[in-house]
Amino acid sequence: MGLMSLPEAVVAAGFTGNDNGVRSVVAFSARLAYLTMCLTLCWGIFTATGWIRRFTGHQALRSGHAMLATFTLATATVHGFGFMFLDEQLVVGAQVVVPFLNGYVRHALGIIAFDLMVAIMITSGMHRLFRYRNWLRFHQTAYVVFVLGVAHAWWGAWANGNFELLWLAGLTISAPAIALLAVRFLPARALVRIGLIEGDNASAAPIDKAAPLSISVDNQRCHRYGFCQSEAPDVFQLGEDGRLAYRQSPEVSRNLDVISAARSCPMRAIEIVGKDS
Amino acid sequence: MRILRLLFVIAVIATVSSCGISATGGWHGEVPGEHQRKDTTMPAQYGALYPADIKMLVAVAQAGLWEAPASADVALRSSNPAVRKVAEQLDREHHVLHEDNMAAADRLQIQLPQAPTPQQQAWQDEIRAATGDKLDRLYVNLARAAHGSVYMAIATVRSTTQNDVIRSMAAIAETYVSRHMALLESTGLATSDALAVHSGTDAQYQSIPAPADLGRGIAVALAIGLATLLLVRLGSRVRPAEVAEEDEAAARWD
Numbered sequence: 091m092g093l094m095s096l097p098e099a100v101v102a103a104g105f106t107g108n109d110n111g112v113r114s115v116v117a118f119s120a121r122l123a124y125l126t127m128c129l130t131l132c133w134g135i136f137t138a139t140g141w142i143r144r145f146t147g148h149q150a151l152r153s154g155h156a157m158l159a160t161f162t163l164a165t166a167t168v169h170g171f172g173f174m175f176l177d178e179q180l181v182v183g184a185q186v187v188v189p190f191l192n193g194y195v196r197h198a199l200g201i202i203a204f205d206l207m208v209a210i211m212i213t214s215g216m217h218r219l220f221r222y223r224n225w226l227r228f229h230q231t232a233y234v235v236f237v238l239g240v241a242h243a244w245w246g247a248w249a250n251g252n253f254e255l256l257w258l259a260g261l262t263i264s265a266p267a268i269a270l271l272a273v274r275f276l277p278a279r280a281l282v283r284i285g286l287i288e289g290d291n292a293s294a295a296p297i298d299k300a301a302p303l304s305i306s307v308d309n310q311r312c313h314r315y316g317f318c319q320s321e322a323p324d325v326f327q328l329g330e331d332g333r334l335a336y337r338q339s340p341e342v343s344r345n346l347d348v349i350s351a352a353r354s355c356p357m358r359a360i361e362i363v364g365k366d367s
Numbered sequence: 368m369r370i371l372r373l374l375f376v377i378a379v380i381a382t383v384s385s386c387g388i389s390a391t392g393g394w395h396g397e398v399p400g401e402h403q404r405k406d407t408t409m410p411a412q413y414g415a416l417y418p419a420d421i422k423m424l425v426a427v428a429q430a431g432l433w434e435a436p437a438s439a440d441v442a443l444r445s446s447n448p449a450v451r452k453v454a455e456q457l458d459r460e461h462h463v464l465h466e467d468n469m470a471a472a473d474r475l476q477i478q479l480p481q482a483p484t485p486q487q488q489a490w491q492d493e494i495r496a497a498t499g500d501k502l503d504r505l506y507v508n509l510a511r512a513a514h515g516s517v518y519m520a521i522a523t524v525r526s527t528t529q530n531d532v533i534r535s536m537a538a539i540a541e542t543y544v545s546r547h548m549a550l551l552e553s554t555g556l557a558t559s560d561a562l563a564v565h566s567g568t569d570a571q572y573q574s575i576p577a578p579a580d581l582g583r584g585i586a587v588a589l590a591i592g593l594a595t596l597l598l599v600r601l602g603s604r605v606r607p608a609e610v611a612e613e614d615e616a617a618a619r620w621d
Binding site for chain 1: 372376422485585591592595599600
């Protein structure tokens with residue numbers, strides 16, 4: 091069996107001119123995908139946390155994140171599907187999108203990351219089909235994509251004997267993303283204590299989920315997306331006339347949904363404050 | 368409506384992902400070697416010519432382009448008499464095989480590459496950098512693995528080709544490569560890992576940056592990471608007056 095299956099995969103030492111060209115293209119697109127994936131993660135973390143929102147505005151962060159994500163997916167597509175053009179049939183047919191089908195764990199890491207990326211991309215346009223909270227949980231698998239993608243890239247560079255050529259650039263590009271990822275999961279209070287973000291930042295003052303909340307909506311910012319209504323329909327009501335009606339002090343049992351609604355607002359128009367503060 | 372939309376998306380994904388599933392059918396229920404003939408063929412003198420036939424000529428040519436100089440190098444520098452003798456013979460025979468191969472390519476008017484692949488070039492560099500016992504083992508195992516994979520390409524073409532020139536060339540190359548494998552194994556240095564190589568094979572020999580460079584690189588990465596966090600710090604600390612201005616501006620823009 092082992093011997094029987096060999097000649098198909100192994101045309102080995104003889105690459106044709108075509109293969110050399112295809113390899114250059116897939117290598118270049120892989121490097122671009124690595125770069126934009128790291129930037130996408132940075133912008134995504136900024137969008138989620140609003141750390142430098144005051145610098146750039148929230149909208150700029152969101153659209154920057156979406157643009158970078160699109161570019162990552164496009165270059166990753168060229169990288170993956172490019173292998174189909176090799177005369178040496180390293181990856182053929184459905185092997186491009188089905189992990190482990192061609193027997194390489196190293197390739198499978200990249201393929202899983204790619205499939206997840208496609209799923210994230212498709213669902214990012216389907217806000218209205220899911221509850222924001224569920225949508226966000228799924229969107230956060232992008233962190234897994236990042237880890238898989240980086241592992242795939244470094245392993246690939248090593249396996250192709252390109253480690254010495256690429257390691258410095260690879261480290262430099264991923265350093266900001268890894269630094270942000272490391273502090274992303276620290277609680278806001280810890281970030282304030284080490285002086286990374288300012289104390290009076292809204293995200294720094296933790297909201298007591300069990301205490302009464304007071305809601306205010308900036309009507310200048312509100313663009314009537316209606317996400318808040320699907321999160322907490324009894325608190326936020328988008329009227330026929332396009333105006334948003336909301337209850338200023340909802341009951342405590344609705345707190346989780348209210349927080350979720352505030353978080354889902356693309357315009358960051360909903361502000362929540364604890365009653366006693 | 369929602370369900371329709373979901374179904375549509377699922378249908379698109381299913382269609383796209385099922386394209387080419389048949390390409391992975393493999394060997395089951397099919398004559399081995401038959402797939403070589405599914406590719407396009409071109410009319411040529413002495414019988415139909417398939418891409419696999421041309422690939423074999425290319426593989427033999429490129430094998431000669433790196434194995435002959437690498438063998439000559441080892442024949443000069445090795446301290447192991449058995450390895451030296453084998454390397455001498457491989458060097459000599461590869462020149463003869465290369466001549467035959469070029470003659471066959473000329474008869475079929477096929478252009479052959481003038482240089483080995485980057486991977487083969489890297490093997491050659493690696494062998495050139497090695498000395499002593501490491502040189503012997505490196506050479507024997509890399510050459511054995513490379514011969515193993517060329518041998519499989521030759522064997523497939525030998526049994527499937529429809530072209531007379533290719534068939535006789537494959538017959539000649541098969542005896543050469545088979546003999547070379549036996550010679551390399553006769554040194555007693557070939558390990559059971561050295562069976563075949565292809566471009567999916569991980570590079571086992573590669574240069575790694577010096578520890579000092581590695582340290583400097585990690586320092587650079589750390590500095591960049593810290594700089595990013597500093598930027599976040601600056602970004603989250605704009606004075607309240609500016610914030611109000613920004614917000615107003617943002618509201619106007621939105």
